[in-house]
Amino acid sequence: MHDVLKRLGIDEETYGAAGAGGFYPTAGPLITSTNPTTGEALAKVRLGRRDDYDRVITEAHDAFLRWRMLPAPKRGEIVRQMGEALREHKDDLGALISLEVGKIRSEGLGEVQESIDMAELAVGMSRQLYGLSMHSERPQHRMYEQWHPLGVVGVITAFNFPNAVWAWNAMVALIAGDSVVWKPSLKAPLTAIATHKICDQVLQDAGFGGVLGLIIGEDKVVGDALIRDRRLPLISATGSTRMGRHVSAVVASRLGRCLLELGGNNAVIVHRDADLDLAIRGVAFGACGTAGQRCTSTRRLFLHQDIAEAFVDRLVAAYNTLPIGDPLDEGTLVGPLIDQDAVTMYERAIASIKEQGGEILCGGQRVDRPGHFVKPTLVRAPLDLPMAKEETFAPILYVFTYDDLDRAIAAQNDVDQGLSSAIFTDSFRAAETFLSHAGSDCGIANVNIGTSGAEIGGAFGGEKDTGGGREAGSDSWKAYMRRQTCTLNWGSELPLAQGVSFDV
Numbered sequence: 001m002h003d004v005l006k007r008l009g010i011d012e013e014t015y016g017a018a019g020a021g022g023f024y025p026t027a028g029p030l031i032t033s034t035n036p037t038t039g040e041a042l043a044k045v046r047l048g049r050r051d052d053y054d055r056v057i058t059e060a061h062d063a064f065l066r067w068r069m070l071p072a073p074k075r076g077e078i079v080r081q082m083g084e085a086l087r088e089h090k091d092d093l094g095a096l097i098s099l100e101v102g103k104i105r106s107e108g109l110g111e112v113q114e115s116i117d118m119a120e121l122a123v124g125m126s127r128q129l130y131g132l133s134m135h136s137e138r139p140q141h142r143m144y145e146q147w148h149p150l151g152v153v154g155v156i157t158a159f160n161f162p163n164a165v166w167a168w169n170a171m172v173a174l175i176a177g178d179s180v181v182w183k184p185s186l187k188a189p190l191t192a193i194a195t196h197k198i199c200d201q202v203l204q205d206a207g208f209g210g211v212l213g214l215i216i217g218e219d220k221v222v223g224d225a226l227i228r229d230r231r232l233p234l235i236s237a238t239g240s241t242r243m244g245r246h247v248s249a250v251v252a253s254r255l256g257r258c259l260l261e262l263g264g265n266n267a268v269i270v271h272r273d274a275d276l277d278l279a280i281r282g283v284a285f286g287a288c289g290t291a292g293q294r295c296t297s298t299r300r301l302f303l304h305q306d307i308a309e310a311f312v313d314r315l316v317a318a319y320n321t322l323p324i325g326d327p328l329d330e331g332t333l334v335g336p337l338i339d340q341d342a343v344t345m346y347e348r349a350i351a352s353i354k355e356q357g358g359e360i361l362c363g364g365q366r367v368d369r370p371g372h373f374v375k376p377t378l379v380r381a382p383l384d385l386p387m388a389k390e391e392t393f394a395p396i397l398y399v400f401t402y403d404d405l406d407r408a409i410a411a412q413n414d415v416d417q418g419l420s421s422a423i424f425t426d427s428f429r430a431a432e433t434f435l436s437h438a439g440s441d442c443g444i445a446n447v448n449i450g451t452s453g454a455e456i457g458g459a460f461g462g463e464k465d466t467g468g469g470r471e472a473g474s475d476s477w478k479a480y481m482r483r484q485t486c487t488l489n490w491g492s493e494l495p496l497a498q499g500v501s502f503d504v
């Protein structure tokens, strides 16, 4: 067994549910988490069942009733300690992310850093849960808005950010006064267990066990229970659009709230006046970083015809020298896909691309070594290539050529998803056109930066089939609270609004 796992307190067989007293024995099916780089088993997890789900939610609700009464800045102080605890374990947790989902070392560490940053951001937010005050139309009246905690928030996370997506939600929900029950991906259960252990210990020490709950189980058992449960006023779900469509329909049918962070199909436009050195680096990282398994990965590239040929040549040269290998080896830039299913999807996508008339410029095959490795792939594509409208969660980049910027922006927007977008240009006019109301329709629009690698200070999320949710910074905390409008009458009359009279 890996020392990293031992140091993080993970046994060879571990339980998949944690409530007020921490982890407890579960009796569901046993799954094995494997290393996508080598295929070796890392550890086994005994899944939670329906009764475990109920126990975790009940305990989270009981804990919520006490947690919400703690002043927000005091909750912030506890979240600050969680950030410190994550910092202490950053090295091991980062390595576990590399082992379990195949991120290269700097990305594994970067993900934990993102969670630490989220904790620090949330500490500040805990003193800034502002409501507005309004002038009442009635004399001797005061009107204002205040924000209250919501309750138990259900957090469903995707495999590709097995630590940070939880933190985007949990750190903010916690300072908002909510308790949080996490249902992680079955593809990355160990990172969830380790993350939960580290952060939950801080809450246990503060006397607030149960504020964080964890339930690892099958979608049809615990996933389904979570989204149907009226005790959960908010479900935050990160993952595929297919999953989000289902989750949002179920949650809407009980008039619950959803916060959705779904698939992307992100594009970069490289204009004729772009700094091509910057653009090459931005595109290569965006398309090949995390082996193309980020929601914000660059999947489509629009090149101005004046620079297209030279740019493609440089990109092919860069692709051909990308170090692919063990993500924990120094120098590796591209690790494996998460599992065999992902490799099969990649291979099917390549076959469809060829059938549809796309030209493979480089890549297009598995890498001949153990593990789930594929070659980053460049495809020269006609504008109407059907595969380019889909999110294939792998390093496949479609390259198009354009002559008119407005048409390139329209083509960029002509997909169902609306997460991230970027333009490389030194032209003020081109940049502002891209950022204007008639420009990019995505939740994220960057200039001279690629599509992936967002900072947590901004609100993160996207439009259309990406689900419309916003998490992390800015005023995203509002999603985790309920707004109350309060009007106080400090006079001795009872005037009614809009001049209505009703004297009895």
Ligand code: NAD
Pocket: 156, 157, 158, 159, 160, 161, 165, 183, 184, 185, 186, 219, 220, 222, 223, 224, 227, 238, 239, 240, 241, 242, 243, 244, 246, 247, 260, 261, 262, 263, 264, 294, 295, 296, 391, 393, 419, 461, 462, 466
């Ligand atoms: P996925 O949709 O297969 O699974 C995501 C999560 O949803 C998992 O925890 C899964 O168990 C759960 N789930 C699936 N069906 C469910 C159901 N019926 N009820 C309850 N829970 C259910 O996605 P994935 O393969 O883990 O992740 C990749 C996808 O996530 C990509 O589409 C990517 O773009 C997206 N993603 C989006 C963001 C974002 O912020 N927009 C971030 C990360 C990943």
